[in-house]
Structures are given as C-alpha cells and as structure tokens.
Amino acid sequence: MARTTSKMMALGTKAPEFELLNTVDDSIESLHEWKGVKGTVIMFICNHCPFVKHVNHELSKLAKDFKPKGIECIAISSNDAKNYPQDGPQNMKQNAIDHDFIFPYLYDQTQAVAKAYDAACTPDFYAFDKDLKLVYRGQLDDSRPGNDIPVTGKDLRAALNALLDNSEISEDQKPSLGCGIKWK
Incomplete structure (x- = not known):
C-alpha cells in the first residue's frame, strides 16, 4: 500500500461548493444542503484502501457523536472507478450500509471536487466552521493499520x-x- 500524506489546505480557506451523487439513495446532494449549524466535516474516503477500512467504524461513531451537537459529516470518494471498480457507486452504497454511515457518501466521478479541495489521500479530513471556513485539516488520529x-x-x-x-x-x-487518490 502506497503511503501518501495530506497536502494541508490553508486554514481559513472557504469550502468549495459541490453537487455530487449520493450513492445511498441516488440523489444529488450539495455542500449547502448538508452544512452543519456549527460545523461540517468533509472526508475523502474510498472502499478498498486499508487505511480507510481501518477507521470506518470510528467515522460512523464520530458522525453519530457530533451530529446532535450541530456538526455534519460528508464523505466523498473521488477514486477512478473504472480502474478501481470496488470504489464505484454500487459498492459505495453497500459500504455505507455495512458501516451504518448516517452521512451522505458522495461520488466525485469527475474528480473535480477532490482537486478543488486539494485532496491527496484516503482518508483525508477537513473540518469547517459554521461559515464554511477551514479550521482543521489532517489526520483522524495516530492509528494506522498494523501499528497497534x-x-x-x-x-x-x-x-x-x-x-x-x-x-x-x-x-x-x-x-x-x-492511499493516494486514484486519479484518472
């Protein structure tokens, strides 16, 4: 597994707007529809990456812990589904169901959203305040597959x-x- 780090977007950056396919219910969702009253977490994840598989249960738990407090989570997969079919919309839907994601799991087919956020890896985390200004970007925690x-x-x-x-x-x-985002 290739190890890639976040590019660390500048703090204070305004969250780029998007409209993407929600793979769970086939609706089109926008950032403003899911924006939290107090904050919004945007996570670039995918299905096959061992780093993401390692934290999926925590992503589900984190969203459930913070949603009642006014912070919404949004997950986005930008991987090339043609060359990585396990990261395609049908498998994303099943992954969201299997891990009880209460947040939308959106598919960035054109990879334009990943580029707008300067996302580099999965998982890659961005936390925005109520005005959608970046206040945190970086790791979930120090845990990695195999480091105990x-x-x-x-x-x-x-x-x-x-x-x-x-x-x-x-x-x-x-x-x-x-894992690095699988670019087309």
Whole structure:
C-alpha cells in the first residue's frame, strides 16, 4: 500500500461548493444542503484502501457523536472507478450500509471536487466552521493499520470539540496518511 500524506489546505480557506451523487439513495446532494449549524466535516474516503477500512467504524461513531451537537459529516470518494471498480457507486452504497454511515457518501466521478479541495489521500479530513471556513485539516488520529495504536479519532475530535467550545484550535496539525487518490 502506497503511503501518501495530506497536502494541508490553508486554514481559513472557504469550502468549495459541490453537487455530487449520493450513492445511498441516488440523489444529488450539495455542500449547502448538508452544512452543519456549527460545523461540517468533509472526508475523502474510498472502499478498498486499508487505511480507510481501518477507521470506518470510528467515522460512523464520530458522525453519530457530533451530529446532535450541530456538526455534519460528508464523505466523498473521488477514486477512478473504472480502474478501481470496488470504489464505484454500487459498492459505495453497500459500504455505507455495512458501516451504518448516517452521512451522505458522495461520488466525485469527475474528480473535480477532490482537486478543488486539494485532496491527496484516503482518508483525508477537513473540518469547517459554521461559515464554511477551514479550521482543521489532517489526520483522524495516530492509528494506522498494523501499528497497534487504537483508533480513537482524537485529533479530529479535539478540533471539533474546540470548535464547539469556541476555543482555539491548534494550528499544529498532523497531515493524514493513507492511499493516494486514484486519479484518472
């Protein structure tokens, strides 16, 4: 498995708008439809990456923990489904069902959204405040497949809790690490 790190978009960047296919119900969803009252987490994930498989249960748990607090999560897969069919819409739908995702799992067929966010790997995390300004980008936590560190989501959770508490979010943020996005 190739290891690729986040490119670390500049803090304060406004979230690029998008409209993408929600693979769970075949609807078209936009960022503004899913924007959280207090914040929004955008996650670039996919089905086949071992780094994402390692954290899927935490992604589901994190969304369930923060949705009642006004933070919405949105997952996007931008991988080339022609060369990586396991990352296509039908399999995305099944993955969302299997992991009880309460957030939309959107398909970025043209890869334009991944490019707009400067996403580089799966998983890649972006947390935005209520005005859709970037306050966190980086890793979920220090856990990786095979390193025996428990998956807790501590880094992203700390940023989201600080956002909710209106306290300062550390700018010392570690890049995410995972499989590179499978570009066309």
